[in-house]
Amino acid sequence: MSAPSKIEGFVNAVRGRLNRFRLADSFFHALLAGAGVLLLISLVFVLRGYAVPRGWYLALPVAILLGTGITWMIRRRNAEQAARFADGFFGLKDAISSYWHFRNQRREGAVYALQGEATAARVDQLDPESVTYHWPRRLLVTTTALVALCTVLAFKKASPQVVEKMRVAEETAAKTEEINEHLEEVIDELEKATEDDEELSELDPDQLREWVAELKNTENREDAMRQYAELERKLQEAARRLDQRKNEQILAKAAEELQKAEEQEPRALGKKLAEKKYREAGEDLENLSPEEMKPEKLSEQRKELAKLKSAAQRMAAAAKAANRSGSSSSSAAPSESGSSSESQGSKSSSGGGGESGGQGGAGSSGEGMEDQLAQLDSAVKGLDNALKNAEREMSQTGQCSAKTGGQCESQRQAVLTQLRKLNQSLCKVGSSSKCQSRLLSMCQKLGQCQGYLCQSQFSSLGQCMGSKPGGKKAGNGSVESRRDPLADTPSSGQLTQLQGTKGQGPSVSTVEAADDGDGVATRRGSAKQREFQHQLESFVQREDVPADVKEGVKEYFKQIHQSESAEQ
Amino acid sequence: MPATEAPASATPAEFKERAEAFRETFEKVRGEIAKFIVGQEKIVEDVLIAIICGGHVLLEGVPGLGKTALVNTISRALHLHFRRVQFTPDLLPADITGTQILLERDGKKVFDFQQGPVFTNILLADEINRATPKTQSALLETMQEKCVTVAGQTHSLELPFFVLATQNPIEQDGTYPLPEAQLDRFFFKLFVEVPTHDEFAEILNRTGGSHVPEIAAVAGADDILSMGELRKEVLIDDEVQQYLVRVVLATHPENEHAPDAVKKYVRHGSSPRGAQAILAASRVCALLDGRFHVAREDIDRMAVPALRHRIILSFEGEAEGKRPDEVLREVVAAVR
Known part of the structure; x- marks a missing residue:
């Protein structure tokens, strides 16, 4: 065997042994690292009360094998390193590594050959098997200890609290999924139930679907509640934009006044308004439209107009009265119920002046219902005067002049225009009102969904939906305790009564005394309600509570109030 | 091509033979020196290595440790000419390198170069730090160049040329320590240690009696030069x-x-x-x-x-x- 092959064979033999040792080293180190990591992971789970997932134990051998392979590939020795090791191990004084380098550099000559021969002669006497493996005892002991600890931790079970937490998380995930599907169904039902295009456009089911689509199926109950509360806030905001309460109040007043009329048509109109059949009422109003002036039938036309005039007068007077009572209630409200009534007051007053949201848009032309009724009244009076002049002219001259005829026609057109506008406004009020009630009913369902999410007593969403809606008793009490808006109370025109509500009357003082605790025994229910209201007010007035939380509490009570009024 | 490249004509067997001859000669010289010098094997080996490499050695040690004896023995074993110069403050450069003297030859007066003690194979510069820097630098220049230039004439020294300078680590008063640049010209600096107890006894045995060991010349100048050439391979x-x-x-x-x-x-x-x-x-x-x-x-x-x-x-x-x-x-x- 030639000197180069002898040396090469020796180096390869040493290299093979070294790489086997490196493989063993890599395995033991990977095992130590894997056991250490697994122990850390196990501790993280166990200290938090969880059982260690079995997947980690299954992943460990794979990770160890991978780690061993990668480490070995990186750390395994090449021939040059093996030659250097052999030089050191066998005391060859750089003979093999020098030879290796000379050979790689293709250096040739007598001295190089002599050096190779001398090295081969020395290598020939050496046995690569004498390179032995030193077992890493400390490493093995440490690894064994870590593996034993991991094994012990593997049998540790999850704590009852964690089991409960996981159960709740699973339940929440299932419930949120169910609720989200249910909300989509609710939107479909609302869309199907809405036939009118105008109502559909105001309801905007696509927007509602978009909001519902943003909801996520989550395991975190707080997150779930937050997202449903956000959706609820959006729905309430949408419902608030459609709020037509002011106009409804005016129309309710108008209905009352109309029902007092002697003629049948205004009474029928009043009845329909009272029943909130605004669309039909609008049609009835249009039926009262004056016909084109016919000189020979002027008296009959005036009689017919008298019905419209009576209706218009009554409605205009009712609107004025409603406006007066509304403004007086808004001025009185802050002094009575403090900050809780501020929102209410602002709502009721919003139709009059600083209007916000949907009330400003009640009239299609941007005018308020009161203005429209006043203009109708004025237009009808104008037509009546024009007809009256024409009748006088007919009785004096036997004919009607073109000028008078023109005046009558122009006045008639004005009346027709006002009637059309009023009809549109009534339709608008009707559709907005329906949409608002639909949105509020959806809010109510969403509230039930939240109740379903929070309470584990319901086995299914359907069961929860069948239960009584609304919050807890405290919420009901607070709504019941709230004084009805003054706009709803009939305006008697007696200022003394109005002043009485500001706290001068004896009954009010009794109630105030009950607040301090004196009258609790006799008025337990009312006192309890007042206490809830006080709690709410004091909560809202607290400086340390963030504004959004305050707003949430307000919205909560507002919603209860609205849902109850929708029920009624 | 590397500096150590062997001539193409040489064969591995020739090299091996020369290497074995190298070791043999070295061992013979060492053995011969060991007949007279007790211990100090490492010093002897290092001095011989320096001689083979053509370098000079600065030997530091207290007086009486056998520095002169060592050089004397080496010169005899290598069959080389040996001279010793005791460096003193009044020593002049010409006292080392040599000088021109006026001679009358064939009726004419001519300048003739009188060689100084530097013209030898082995020079012992004893207590080199006692001479003035001027004298020191004259020797050190000669050590580096291996030739002497006097009056514009360059006189080459006989090879091998080896200077063994000694320094006494004690009694530093009135000495001129060698500057770093001149120290750099020494191949090795060796410390001569005090002999051990047994070595002391052996020294006394060898030098106290009438029988003084005979040092045979086991190598010559050519051997040294040839060994110097081989080591380059x-x-x-x-x-x-x-x-x-x-x-x-x-x-x-x-x-x-x-x-x-x-x-x-x-x-x-x-x-x-x-x-x-x-x-x-x-x-x-x-x-x-x-x-x-x-x-x-x-x-x-x-x-x-x-x-x-x-x-x-x-x-x-x-x-x-x-x-x-x-x-x-x-x-x-x-x-x-």
Whole structure:
């Protein structure tokens, strides 16, 4: 065997042994690292009360094998390193590594050959098997200890609290999924139930679907509640934009006044308004439209107009009265119920002046219902005067002049225009009102969904939906305790009564005394309600509570109030 | 092509034969010297290595340790001409190199060059630090150039030319310490240690009686020159050479691989001449060990005698009494 092959064979033999040792080293180190990591992971789970997932134990051998392979590939020795090791191990004084380098550099000559021969002669006497493996005892002991600890931790079970937490998380995930599907169904039902295009456009089911689509199926109950509360806030905001309460109040007043009329048509109109059949009422109003002036039938036309005039007068007077009572209630409200009534007051007053949201848009032309009724009244009076002049002219001259005829026609057109506008406004009020009630009913369902999410007593969403809606008793009490808006109370025109509500009357003082605790025994229910209201007010007035939380509490009570009024 | 490339004409067998002859001659000379010099095997080996490499040695030791005897014995064993000069403050350069004298020859007066003691094979410059710097530099120039120039005429010295200068570490009053540039011209600086108890007894036995060992000439000038040529053929791997460079560079405190001891105690590191000395000596070492390549062990072994006079300690090193040998051992350990 030639000197180069002898040396090469020796180096390869040493290299093979070294790489086997490196493989063993890599395995033991990977095992130590894997056991250490697994122990850390196990501790993280166990200290938090969880059982260690079995997947980690299954992943460990794979990770160890991978780690061993990668480490070995990186750390395994090449021939040059093996030659250097052999030089050191066998005391060859750089003979093999020098030879290796000379050979790689293709250096040739007598001295190089002599050096190779001398090295081969020395290598020939050496046995690569004498390179032995030193077992890493400390490493093995440490690894064994870590593996034993991991094994012990593997049998540790999850704590009852964690089991409960996981159960709740699973339940929440299932419930949120169910609720989200249910909300989509609710939107479909609302869309199907809405036939009118105008109502559909105001309801905007696509927007509602978009909001519902943003909801996520989550395991975190707080997150779930937050997202449903956000959706609820959006729905309430949408419902608030459609709020037509002011106009409804005016129309309710108008209905009352109309029902007092002697003629049948205004009474029928009043009845329909009272029943909130605004669309039909609008049609009835249009039926009262004056016909084109016919000189020979002027008296009959005036009689017919008298019905419209009576209706218009009554409605205009009712609107004025409603406006007066509304403004007086808004001025009185802050002094009575403090900050809780501020929102209410602002709502009721919003139709009059600083209007916000949907009330400003009640009239299609941007005018308020009161203005429209006043203009109708004025237009009808104008037509009546024009007809009256024409009748006088007919009785004096036997004919009607073109000028008078023109005046009558122009006045008639004005009346027709006002009637059309009023009809549109009534339709608008009707559709907005329906949409608002639909949105509020959806809010109510969403509230039930939240109740379903929070309470584990319901086995299914359907069961929860069948239960009584609304919050807890405290919420009901607070709504019941709230004084009805003054706009709803009939305006008697007696200022003394109005002043009485500001706290001068004896009954009010009794109630105030009950607040301090004196009258609790006799008025337990009312006192309890007042206490809830006080709690709410004091909560809202607290400086340390963030504004959004305050707003949430307000919205909560507002919603209860609205849902109850929708029920009624 | 590497510097160690062998001539194409030589065969491995010839090289092997020459290498064996090298070892044989070396052992013979060493054996012959050992007949008279007791102990000091390492000193003897290092001196012989320096002679083979064509270098000069600065020997430091207290008087009476056999420095003169060593040189005398070496010259006899190698059959070389030997002279001794005792350096004193009044010694002039001409007293060493020689001078021109006016002679009358064939009726004409001519200048003739009278050779000084430097014209020899082995020169013992005893207590070199007692001569003035001018005289010292005259000798050191001769050591480097191996020739003497007087009155515009250059006179070559006979080869091999080897100077063994001695210094006394005590009695420093009235001395002129060799400057660093001149120290650098010495191949090795060796310390002669006080003999051990047994060695003392043996010295007395050998020198106290009437029988004085006969030193035979076992080699000649040609052998020395031929051995010097052969050592140039010894191979050095690039990696080992890199190691040598790292060792020498690590003696510089500004070098990033310098150990803390160098950074703290050394003011200046070795010159490239130090690396050349280590390489040459390592090659001889390899041949003596029966190898045809230089190993790191050779470099480690030769680094201390070749570099100990080439590094200059800082004030802190001097103040703490650090010895260059300690620092160099740390350097080798750090680079290893």
